[in-house]
Amino acid sequence: MSTAPTLTQPKRSRMTLRRINLPGTILILASMLFSVIPLLSMLSAALQPQGTIPQGLSWPADPQWHNFIDAWNLANITTLLGSSVLIVLGVVPAVMLISTMAAYALVVLKIPLGKLFFLLLLVGLTLPFEVTIVPLYQQLQDMGLLNSRVGLCLALVGLNMPFAVYWMRAHFLTVPEELSEAAGMDGAGPLRAFRLIHVPLAGPALASLGLLTFLSTWNQFLLAIVLVDDPDKRTMAGALQSFVGKYSTDLVLLNAGSVLLMAPTIIVFLILQRHFVKALLQGATKG
Structure with missing residues (x-):
């Protein structure tokens, strides 16, 4: 009878920590997405064929890496x-x-x-x-x-x-x-x-x-x-x-x-x- 609390206490502690850390984890993930998605959008747009109009966040089938060289020179x-x-x-x-x-x-x-x-x-x-x-x-x-x-x-x-x-x-x-x-x-x-x-x-x-x-x-x-x-x-x-x-x-x-x-x-x-x-x-x- 006396050992039951000691066995269940670590489980309860872990569950409590998970509940406490969940909002923080969600906030960190949201902040990361808020920061990374615009960069990925710019990168995908920079790899599109020149003269086209990029549409949203989409990776091109044929990335035009030479666009960076052209932009560097221009x-x-x-x-x-x-x-x-x-x-x-x-x-x-x-x-x-x-x-x-x-x-x-x-x-x-x-x-x-x-x-x-x-x-x-x-x-x-x-x-x-x-x-x-x-x-x-x-x-x-x-x-x-x-x-x-x-x-x-x-x-x-x-x-x-x-x-x-x-x-x-x-x-x-x-x-x-x-x-x-x-x-x-x-x-x-x-x-x-x-x-x-x-x-x-x-x-x-x-x-x-x-x-x-x-x-x-x-x-x-x-x-x-x-x-x-x-x-x-x-x-x-x-x-x-x-x-x-x-x-x-x-x-x-x-x-x-x-x-x-x-x-x-x-x-x-x-x-x-x-x-x-x-x-x-x-x-x-x-x-």
Whole structure:
């Protein structure tokens, strides 16, 4: 009689876990389908014969893989790829370095007026992106940086800074204060403690911030159109406007070009997604 509860209890626990996990599983599957089906639709449309009108999600009997080569040449992807890489290399490291130092000063060093500074950053985070375009255009025009990658990089660094500081501040809030106190007792100054202790600990947060900044920069469309007149100096997403204008009547080439433009971001995200998840779990399990 006494052994019956012990035999049935694991079964009841497994049944309870299944009931609890079922809604989450359904939600994950729905989110996956919501994300994957549009990509599959674009890929299937890109493999149709040129000049045809793709109908729904259907894999062609004879996939036209050369459509990607034609779209690559017509959209001048080689030049745009190099331009996007230069812009990313100018924006992502700067955002990561400046935001990490700013968050370190706010949380660890507790600089004077730090709360006011952070409040101003939050205000900048809530401003609509479109509101900043005209002031940015005028400022870069006065500085002589219009139609240049340098001006576009400066604008992107500034626009990414509020979120980047907020992201890194959330990380530094989870770091025990005893680490900084121990470093001070060992004779390490703020800069040395930052370089040898806090930056290594911030690896997952920095990797995820770099990923998010890369996605934001690579997919930047509006600023690249407004601030840069030369299509060869824009990001790959910024050049999509000219590609659409030239080849919008050929939906097959348009889809092929769009897949080529999205491919680098998908590849980078798949490579670095574990760092992004690690940063989220690190913040969730602290304390």
